[in-house]
Every structure is written in C-alpha cells, then in structure tokens.
Amino acid sequence: MTSLDHDVTVPDAAPSGRSGPSQPILSVRDLVVHFPVRGRGLLGRTTGTVHAVCDVSFEIYPGETLGLVGESGCGKSTASRAVLGLRGATSGQVVFDGQDIADLSTYRMRRLRRQMQIVFQDPMASLDPRLTVHEIISEPLRIHGLHTADRARYVAELMRTVGLNSEHGNRYPHEFSGGQRQRIGIARALALEPKLLVLDEPVSALDVSIQAGVVNLLEDLQHRLGLAYLFVAHDLSVVRHVADRVAVMYLGRIVETGACQEVFANPAHPYTQALISAIPIPDPRKERARRRIVVSGEMPSPTDPPSGCRFRTRCPLFANRLDETERTRCQREMPELAERGQGHPVACHFAEAVPVL
Amino acid sequence: MSTEATAATPAADETADETADVLVVEDLTVSFPTDDGLVQAVRGVSYRLREREILGIVGESGSGKSVTSMAIMGLLPRSARITGSIRFRGQELLGLREKELNRFRGSKIAMIFQDPMTSLNPVHTIGYQVAEAIRAHNDVPKAQARRRAVELLDAVGIPNPGQRVDSYPHELSGGVRQRVVIAIAMANRPDVIIADEPTTALDVTVQSQVLDALRTARQETGAAMVLITHDLGVVAGQADRVLVMYAGKPVEIGDVEDIYYRPRMPYTLGLLGSVPRLDASRSQRLLPILGSPPSLLNLPAGCPFTPRCPIAQDWCETEEPVLMDATSPRHSAACHFSENLAGVRPHDLYAPTSADARTPDRPDRPPAEAPTGKGNLP
Numbered sequence: 001m002t003s004l005d006h007d008v009t010v011p012d013a014a015p016s017g018r019s020g021p022s023q024p025i026l027s028v029r030d031l032v033v034h035f036p037v038r039g040r041g042l043l044g045r046t047t048g049t050v051h052a053v054c055d056v057s058f059e060i061y062p063g064e065t066l067g068l069v070g071e072s073g074c075g076k077s078t079a080s081r082a083v084l085g086l087r088g089a090t091s092g093q094v095v096f097d098g099q100d101i102a103d104l105s106t107y108r109m110r111r112l113r114r115q116m117q118i119v120f121q122d123p124m125a126s127l128d129p130r131l132t133v134h135e136i137i138s139e140p141l142r143i144h145g146l147h148t149a150d151r152a153r154y155v156a157e158l159m160r161t162v163g164l165n166s167e168h169g170n171r172y173p174h175e176f177s178g179g180q181r182q183r184i185g186i187a188r189a190l191a192l193e194p195k196l197l198v199l200d201e202p203v204s205a206l207d208v209s210i211q212a213g214v215v216n217l218l219e220d221l222q223h224r225l226g227l228a229y230l231f232v233a234h235d236l237s238v239v240r241h242v243a244d245r246v247a248v249m250y251l252g253r254i255v256e257t258g259a260c261q262e263v264f265a266n267p268a269h270p271y272t273q274a275l276i277s278a279i280p281i282p283d284p285r286k287e288r289a290r291r292r293i294v295v296s297g298e299m300p301s302p303t304d305p306p307s308g309c310r311f312r313t314r315c316p317l318f319a320n321r322l323d324e325t326e327r328t329r330c331q332r333e334m335p336e337l338a339e340r341g342q343g344h345p346v347a348c349h350f351a352e353a354v355p356v357l
Numbered sequence: 358m359s360t361e362a363t364a365a366t367p368a369a370d371e372t373a374d375e376t377a378d379v380l381v382v383e384d385l386t387v388s389f390p391t392d393d394g395l396v397q398a399v400r401g402v403s404y405r406l407r408e409r410e411i412l413g414i415v416g417e418s419g420s421g422k423s424v425t426s427m428a429i430m431g432l433l434p435r436s437a438r439i440t441g442s443i444r445f446r447g448q449e450l451l452g453l454r455e456k457e458l459n460r461f462r463g464s465k466i467a468m469i470f471q472d473p474m475t476s477l478n479p480v481h482t483i484g485y486q487v488a489e490a491i492r493a494h495n496d497v498p499k500a501q502a503r504r505r506a507v508e509l510l511d512a513v514g515i516p517n518p519g520q521r522v523d524s525y526p527h528e529l530s531g532g533v534r535q536r537v538v539i540a541i542a543m544a545n546r547p548d549v550i551i552a553d554e555p556t557t558a559l560d561v562t563v564q565s566q567v568l569d570a571l572r573t574a575r576q577e578t579g580a581a582m583v584l585i586t587h588d589l590g591v592v593a594g595q596a597d598r599v600l601v602m603y604a605g606k607p608v609e610i611g612d613v614e615d616i617y618y619r620p621r622m623p624y625t626l627g628l629l630g631s632v633p634r635l636d637a638s639r640s641q642r643l644l645p646i647l648g649s650p651p652s653l654l655n656l657p658a659g660c661p662f663t664p665r666c667p668i669a670q671d672w673c674e675t676e677e678p679v680l681m682d683a684t685s686p687r688h689s690a691a692c693h694f695s696e697n698l699a700g701v702r703p704h705d706l707y708a709p710t711s712a713d714a715r716t717p718d719r720p721d722r723p724p725a726e727a728p729t730g731k732g733n734l735p
Contacts, residue, residue, distance in 0.1 A: 071560035071562065072560055163712050163714075165714075179649065207418055207587065208587065208628060208632050209417060209628060209646035210645065210649065211643075212632075212633075212644060213645030213711055215633070216642060216643055216645065216709060216710060216711035219642075235633075236561070236635070237632070240633065240635060241643065275561060280588065280590025280591050280593060281590055281634060281635055282592075282593045282634060283617060283636065284613045284614055284617050285614075286636060287593045288593075295562045297516070298530045
C-alpha cells in the first residue's frame with residue numbers, strides 16, 4: 001500500500017527492548033567530550049577545560065527507549081550530539097549497528113546517518129520558516145537521493161503517519177500549532193527510515209494537553225516501526241512514562257542506570273532520590289504528604305568539577321549522615337558506576353536503595 | 358455589565374464580607390487592538406483572594422493567566438483596553454494614575470516574574486536593587502536599607518548573604534537570582550504577592566528550593582499569593598484554591614481538592630488526564646486533548662472548548678456557559694453538562710490516542726488500536 005510498507009519490514013510485534021535481540025543498535029563506550037576554554041586576546045590560549053561528558057557508556061537495543069535524564073548542564077545533550085557525530089568526542093567509542101563511527105569515511109558516515117536521526121526541542125527553531133512542510137519533510141530524501149519517483153506520495157504518507165492532514169503539505173510551519181510543528185519534525189526524522197531516533201527534549205516546549213498526544217505518537221511509532229529511542233529530557237515524569245531503561249547524569253557522569261521501573265521504585269544514588277522526590281505529583285493529598293530529599297545549592301561549574309564524587313558538594317548523605325573517614329573517601333575516590341547490591345549499577349560509595357515515591 | 362475603567366466608582370464602602378478579601382477582581386476584560394482585529398486576551402475574570410490564601414491559576418499558554426496579573430499590576434501597554442474592576446482592600450486600582458498606582462506596586466502588591474534575568478537590572482548589584490525596593494517606599498538611610506537587604510537575602514536562603522549582596526545578577530545562578538527577586542518582593546511586606554511561573558525556567562531540585570523561599574516569603578510577610586503556573590503538580594502542593602483558565606475565561610474554580618478530585622469541567626479533566634504522573638502505572642497511556650486552543654481573535658460564539666470537548670453538543674456551539682455552582686458554593690464550573698461529570702474520571706472522557714485533531718484525514722482510524730497489519734500506520 002505504501003512505500004513505508006516494503007522498506008520497513010517490521011513484524012507486527014516489534015522487537016521490544018526487554019525481549020529483543022541481543023545485538024545493541026548503539027553502543028557507547030567511555031565517551032568523553034571536553035571543550036577548551038579559551039582566554040581573551042589574539043592567541044586565545046586554552047585556559048581551562050569544560051568537562052561536559054566524562055566516561056559515559058550505554059547501550060540501546062532495537063525497539064528500546066533509553067531515557068537520558070539530568071538537569072540543565074549535566075551533559076545529556078552534548079552526549080547525544082556526540083553519538084550522532086554532530087560533535088567530536090575527545091575520546092571513547094560510538095558503535096552503531098556494529099560499526100565504529102570514528103572509523104568511517106565521510107561517504108560511509110553520510111550513509112550511516114540515514115539510520116540515526118534527531119528531533120529537536122524547539123520545533124519553531126528547527127524548521128525552516130521559508131520552506132513548506134512538504135519541502136521540509138522531503139529535504140532529507142532529496143539530499144540522500146531517495147524516493148525520487150514517488151516522493152509526493154511518500155511525504156503525504158509520512159504526514160499521515162505522524163497524525164497530520166496530508167493535504168496541508170503546502171503550508172508553512174507558522175500555520176501550524178506547536179504540537180503539529182513537532183509532528184513535522186518527527187516526520188522529517190522518519191523520512192529516511194532510521195533505526196535510531198535521538199529525541200532531544202521533544203515535548204518540553206509543548207503544553208501538557210498537546211504533549212500527551214506527541215508522547216503517544218512516539219510510543220506508537222516505536223511499536224510500529226521497531227525504532228530505538230535515545231530520549232533526552234529533564235522531565236522525569238515523561239521519561240518514566242516512555243523509557244524502558246534510564247540513565248541519570250550529573251555533571252557529565254552517569255550516576256545511576258537501570259530498568260526504568262527499578263530506578264524509579266528503588267533509587268540508590270542520593271541524587272536520583274532527590275531528583276525523584278522533587279518532582280511534584282498532581283494530587284494534593286499525596287503531594288502534601290510526601291517526604292522531600294532536599295539538595296542544597298546548585299550544580300558546580302563543569303570547568304572545575306569537585307574531586308572524588310562530583311555530587312558530594314550537594315549530597316544530603318555526605319552532609320548529614322557520613323562520618324569523617326567516609327567523607328574523605330568521597331573526596332578522594334571517584335565512585336565507579338557499578339553494581340553494588342542494589343539491583344542496578346550506581347556510582348555512590350554508600351549507595352542504598354530508598355523508595356521515595 | 359462591566360464598569361468602564363475610567364468611570365470606576367470608589368469602592369471603599371463595599372459590603373462587609375469583602376473585608377476578608379485582600380484582592381477582588383471582578384469581570385475583568387482585557388483586549389488588544391491589532392491590525393487583524395481585537396484580540397480578547399481576558400474575557401471576564403472574577404476572583405476573590407482572601408487574607409493569607411494561595412490561589413493557583415492554571416491554564417495553557419495563551420489562556421490569559423499572565424495578562425490578568427499584568428492588568429492588576431498596571432503593567433499592560435497603553436493600547437490595552439481594560440474593563441471591570443480590580444480592588445485592593447476595597448480600593449479600586451483600575452483607572453488610577455501611574456503615580457497613585459506606585460503607592461501600591463511593590464509595597465502592597467508585589468510581583469515575581471518567570472525570568473529573573475529580565476526582572477533584575479544587570480548594571481546594579483543585587484544589594485542595591487533590594488535596597489532600592491525598600492527605599493522606594495520607606496524613608497530610610499542607605500546603610501539601614503542595605504542591612505535589611507542582607508537580612509532579606511538570608512531569609513530566602515541565599516548562602517553568605519553578606520558577600521553575595523555585592524554580586525551582580527550575571528554572577529549568580531538562575532535559582533539564586535529568582536530568590537533575589539523573591540527578596541525584593543518581600544522587602545515591603547506586601548499583602549499580596551503575584552508569582553507568574555516563578556519556577557518554570559528552573560531545574561526540579563532548584564524548583565523545590567525556590568518554592569521553599571516563596572513559603573518563607575509568605576510566612577514572613579503574611580501575604581496572600583496568586584500563583585500562576587502551568588504545572589499541575591506545583592499547584593497541587595501549594596494552592597488553597599485553584600482557578601482553571603481557558604481562552605481568557607475561568608472555566609472552573611474551587612478548593613484545591615475540588616479541582617483535583619471532583620472536577621466538573623471537561624477541560625480540567627483533560628488537563629489532569631494528559632499529565633504523566635510519577636504515581637501512575639507506567640503502562641497507562643496518556644490522554645491528550647485533541648486540537649489546540651482557539652485564536653482569541655474573533656472568537657466564535659458558544660463555549661470556546663467545544664471543538665476539543667468530548668461531550669460537546671450542538672447547544673455548546675451557540676451558548677457559552679457561565680460559572681455555576683458545581684459541588685458546593687465554593688466550587689463552580691462553566692459547562693452545560695457539569696452535573697453529568699460527577700464521578701467521571703479522565704479516561705471515561707478522553708481516548709489514549711496519538712492523533713492530533715478530532716477530524717483526522719483518515720476518519721476510519723480507530724484511536725489507539727493495536728496494529729492490524731503491516732504498515733497500517735497510526
């Protein structure tokens with residue numbers, strides 16, 4: 001019936017991450033992204049380094065969603081850009097579908113890019129206001145020379161896929177609402193039939209009533225097309241809803257990772273606990289009866305991260321419960337992200353699962 | 358119907374039951390003339406704010422939440438057409454001249470905006486700015502104002518206030534800046550604090566710190582608060598009463614538990630069903646409200662929610678419902694069918710669909726149905 005039919009050979013029951021194949025679609029190993037801080041003047045000597053992403057490792061399997069969460073400045077967006085090769089990594093390895101992207105020639109990289117696409121946060125900033133929706137969605141097809149014969153039909157099909165009226169192809173982005181614009185961005189990302197979508201805060205610019213429809217659409221598309229998602233967001237309620245697994249980042253490092261269910265039910269890192277306990281629940285009685293785990297201060301500068309554990313300057317455990325020797329350990333020794341008997345890997349010397357919901 | 362702002366009657370001799378109300382807004386309308394016609398941003402907002410009460414105003418972008426509070430503060434551009442009445446302790450504020458209004462602004466009614474970077478002056482230290490707010494309404498020496506500024510910065514939880522007082526806004530993080538704005542709002546012990554999306558630009562851990570600072574501000578000053586936000590979670594935790602706005606009008610108002618546990622307006626139900634909740638099952642699908650809010654330019658007759666409403670009838674297209682008592686005299690809703698909504702939950706009304714509008718170009722597509730065949734896309 002449609003061109004999507006034969007190209008995307010996805011069975012009805014799309015492989016889900018939980019029972020899916022054992023070969024990850026994306027594997028990131030010890031990814032490090034540092035930015036030089038340049039001084040003033042003509043020579044602009046390097047005066048410091050922003051440690052944006054440090055030793056980040058994760059895997060994503062076909063049909064699975066990995067939620068990458070953390071507060072602004074934790075490096076989650078930088079990490080996702082590095083995965084796509086949009087930003088050079090300082091060190092580390094990104095393996096997509098068995099190929100290390102660092103080894104690829106420009107030509108091969110360009111072919112591989114079809115497999116990994118991105119949806120940005122602000123649909124108004126990521127859609128060219130001078131192009132019609134049809135032109136926007138067909139641009140990747142034009143660049144990659146695909147669907148030359150049936151492009152109009154294919155683009156119309158894509159628009160229907162994301163819940164847009166296919167007759168509106170010759171309208172401009174400003175004629176659409178925020179939710180519809182985000183759907184245009186999703187259609188464009190789907191045009192090349194990717195295997196992995198990087199979703200960088202895809203719904204945070206939308207009103208809640210609209211956001212729900214886009215979240216549902218992303219879930220449907222994943223189920224239908226077997227897509228893998230790297231879902232980057234700061235809103236933990238949304239991430240808990242869509243992700244199979246979650247990785248919590250703080251100041252460039254993953255501090256806790258595991259199955260979504262498990263991390264939310266039994267968070268073992270004090271930062272994850274604080275983060276979950278800080279999210280308001282839209283239920284007056286529950287919300288007022290909750291115990292908050294308070295984190296003092298704000299995230300330190302990534303140019304000069306604290307020694308040892310990067311969270312210790314704000315850590316409620318460090319401040320209230322640890323004795324002097326234990327604190328010294330936090331200051332001296334960087335906690336590895338490892339299984340510590342909590343059911344999932346956590347980067348805290350004194351990890352202890354505490355249900356906060 | 359509504360008193361013209363310029364012809365506002367002095368309301369000092371209002372009825373006795375108004376004495377407990379610090380702020381009364383009555384049938385406020387605001388419209389802006391544009392090249393395309395009149396934009397009716399606010400179409401009749403009324404509420405009473407009692408002493409020490411927190412009123413949460415929720416609604417989507419463009420629902421008129423912010424314009425309402427800008428009207429109270431007298432901050433709208435001259436081109437805005439305002440009618441209705443805004444009374445602070447019985448004193449009409451609409452139609453006051455700038456100079457008269459300045460006696461209230463900052464000292465009786467203080468405002469906190471979403472973005473602290475735009476409400477702070479980048480060329481002055483924060484200490485100067487807090488002291489300036491004190492000296493604007495009190496004849497105190499500079500040194501004393503500065504001492505008070507340090508106290509206020511301490512009260513809102515800024516560490517090392519003695520040092521920070523000499524910092525410039527750009528040297529501070531977003532959360533600290535917002536606390537400076539809260540300190541300024543507290544400076545003159547106002548009776549009302551209007552906080553317009555005070556935590557929207559902040560990360561969650563910082564959000565709870567700022568909400569704590571707001572709580573301190575209320576406790577120290579005894580002020581009542583209007584808390585404008587789109588975050589239903591924040592309102593659930595903070596507000597005593599909640600006003601839900603849609604297309605420039607209140608569609609439901611009541612005590613916080615009425616709104617969350619006994620909503621009687623389909624839009625409120627829709628909002629509650631569309632938020633992902635940490636306490637809900639992960640497998641539970643979200644319930645979007647189809648379509649998008651109407652343009653406030655040339656609004657059609659009838660209930661503005663009709664095109665998105667799952668229970669709309671022909672009647673709704675012609676007659677706009679007014680706020681009527683729902684479950685109690687303190688809880689009212691603007692829906693012709695609010696009586697039918699007793700005990701109704703969001704999933705009874707809304708489908709867990711991924712569609713965008715009520716009339717998709719494939720009407721045969723059942724919402725949220727399992728895939729029936731290869732390539733049968735949603």
